[in-house]
Amino acid sequence: MKLHDIDDRVHVLDTQTDVWSVIREITGSGLQEDAFYVCDIGDIVRKHKIWTSYMPRVKPHYAVKCNDSLTVLEVLAALGTGFDCASKTEINKVLSLGIEPERIIFANPAKPASHIRHAFATGVDLMTFDNEVELHKVKEIFPEARMVIRIRCDATVAQCPLGMKFGCNPHTEAPHLLNVARSLGINVVGVSFHVGSGCKDPPVFRKAIFTARQIFDYAATLGYNFNLLDLGGGYPGDHGTSIEKIAETINLALDDFFPDPMINVIAEPGRFYVSSAYTLACSVHSIRAVNVEDPVTGHNTVNYMYYINDGVYGSFNCILYDHQKIIAQPLKKTTGNKFYCSSIWGPTCDALDQVIDQILLPEMKLGDWLVFENMGAYTLPVASPFNGFPIPKVHVIADENIWMLLKDIFPLSESHFVIGNTPANLRLGLDINSTDTWSLPALPITIPVCGNGGIIEEHVLEFVGPIE
Numbered sequence: 001m002k003l004h005d006i007d008d009r010v011h012v013l014d015t016q017t018d019v020w021s022v023i024r025e026i027t028g029s030g031l032q033e034d035a036f037y038v039c040d041i042g043d044i045v046r047k048h049k050i051w052t053s054y055m056p057r058v059k060p061h062y063a064v065k066c067n068d069s070l071t072v073l074e075v076l077a078a079l080g081t082g083f084d085c086a087s088k089t090e091i092n093k094v095l096s097l098g099i100e101p102e103r104i105i106f107a108n109p110a111k112p113a114s115h116i117r118h119a120f121a122t123g124v125d126l127m128t129f130d131n132e133v134e135l136h137k138v139k140e141i142f143p144e145a146r147m148v149i150r151i152r153c154d155a156t157v158a159q160c161p162l163g164m165k166f167g168c169n170p171h172t173e174a175p176h177l178l179n180v181a182r183s184l185g186i187n188v189v190g191v192s193f194h195v196g197s198g199c200k201d202p203p204v205f206r207k208a209i210f211t212a213r214q215i216f217d218y219a220a221t222l223g224y225n226f227n228l229l230d231l232g233g234g235y236p237g238d239h240g241t242s243i244e245k246i247a248e249t250i251n252l253a254l255d256d257f258f259p260d261p262m263i264n265v266i267a268e269p270g271r272f273y274v275s276s277a278y279t280l281a282c283s284v285h286s287i288r289a290v291n292v293e294d295p296v297t298g299h300n301t302v303n304y305m306y307y308i309n310d311g312v313y314g315s316f317n318c319i320l321y322d323h324q325k326i327i328a329q330p331l332k333k334t335t336g337n338k339f340y341c342s343s344i345w346g347p348t349c350d351a352l353d354q355v356i357d358q359i360l361l362p363e364m365k366l367g368d369w370l371v372f373e374n375m376g377a378y379t380l381p382v383a384s385p386f387n388g389f390p391i392p393k394v395h396v397i398a399d400e401n402i403w404m405l406l407k408d409i410f411p412l413s414e415s416h417f418v419i420g421n422t423p424a425n426l427r428l429g430l431d432i433n434s435t436d437t438w439s440l441p442a443l444p445i446t447i448p449v450c451g452n453g454g455i456i457e458e459h460v461l462e463f464v465g466p467i468e
């Protein structure tokens with residue numbers, strides 16, 4: 001497998017080094033100004049171990065839309081997962097790694113005809129549907145396809161519900177669709193659902209699996225012999241979350257409703273695999289101090305507005321589209337205990353570009369870094385360089401054990417890895433082409449006190465490039 005870009009190489013570190021120490025090293029080098037990610041592929045490997053130990057019967061098909069980075073796809077391919085693709089381009093991306101079409105499910109129930117033609121041409125023959133028109137398209141373009149009926153079963157609480165767009169009603173619509181499929185001679189092989197992304201309702205999986213059982217039984221009356229159950233996505237993936245409850249529910253429901261081991265059970269986790277693997281670091285490039293009057297005490301207090309180099313048009317689009325709650329942590333640990341009410345803003349000239357509207361932070365200085373964990377899901381694939389602000393680059397790391405584990409497993413190879421995190425290597429991956437370091441002039445921000453509240457002084461201080 002040839003590498004597409006030298007920046008994508010995985011930096012192999014000793015087991016003492018962690019994501020935060022890597023961020024400290026990069027920011028401390030004085031060579032980095034742009035926002036950047038650190039991606040720890042060890043985190044993806046650990047997630048896979050958790051998945052296979054909690055749900056040995058459920059074969060994961062990673063949902064490519066969640067984070068389509070080549071590194072992620074290669075690592076998951078090496079670990080042996082399948083893939084859920086939603087378009088021609090996603091299919092091509094996975095196939096280009098040398099992955100067999102049998103490992104792909106084309107899990108978009110509403111596909112453009114040209115994409116179905118592409119699936120036919122490339123041998124990706126497992127596809128979902130939830131409407132009658134799709135069956136007619138498939139009949140015409142790819143009559144041998146193996147089709148999976150997607151039913152609707154929504155979690156009561158989910159970060160991103162999907163049911164209003166996809167999934168047929170299992171009681172009123174599914175029987176009709178299966179009859180239509182039968183009369184068209186289409187090979188329907190199973191049932192899928194998606195309870196909603198970021199599911200906070202583990203019991204919903206039991207309900208969905210039971211409903212799938214009912215569809216299996218109905219299909220049998222039409223002469224179908226279903227053998228595929230697809231549990232979709234929805235599993236949480238942030239640090240500190242667990243899929244234990246969901247896995248318990250799923251395992252029990254499978255034992256109760258699908259005891260036959262010949263039934264192939266798959267799922268389409270996206271967020272679960274990548275969310276916590278990515279940590280974003282942004283630097284403060286401008287600051288406004290705002291004096292506000294405390295409504296209780298009547299005293300003036302200072303609020304800070306921090307402008308950082310990634311925002312809602314970049315990685316933080318996840319605030320708008322994925323309804324993510326963002327947590328900022330200062331990289332520097334402060335010793336003092338004075339905190340200020342602060343807000344964090346993206347770099348573009350749009351007032352919508354706000355990352356956090358209220359957070360207590362110690363006083364940040366120009367050039368200080370804020371760290372955002374759990375930024376691997378639904379961030380980078382959606383980001384745009386609007387207003388000329390670049391999408392952060394990704395510095396990929398793994399510890400020695402992960403390297404030993406993965407380096408010889410296709411599609412990974414020795415050439416994917418580089419030993420060490422030296423500044424020379426860092427320079428390859430990040431935003432600097434020169435060897436100049438830059439530093440900041442000391443710019444103390446003074447906030448003259450005045451009694452009338454509101455904005456009393458604005459300090460928008462810009463970096464002025466390398467200082468000799």
Ligand SMILES: *Cc1c(COP(=O)(O)O)cnc(C)c1O
Nearest residue numbers: 063197198233234268269270271
């Ligand atoms: C987005 C999507 C997924 C992944 O969902 P997560 O909540 O990220 O696990 C899985 N399947 C389908 C069909 C999807 O559209």
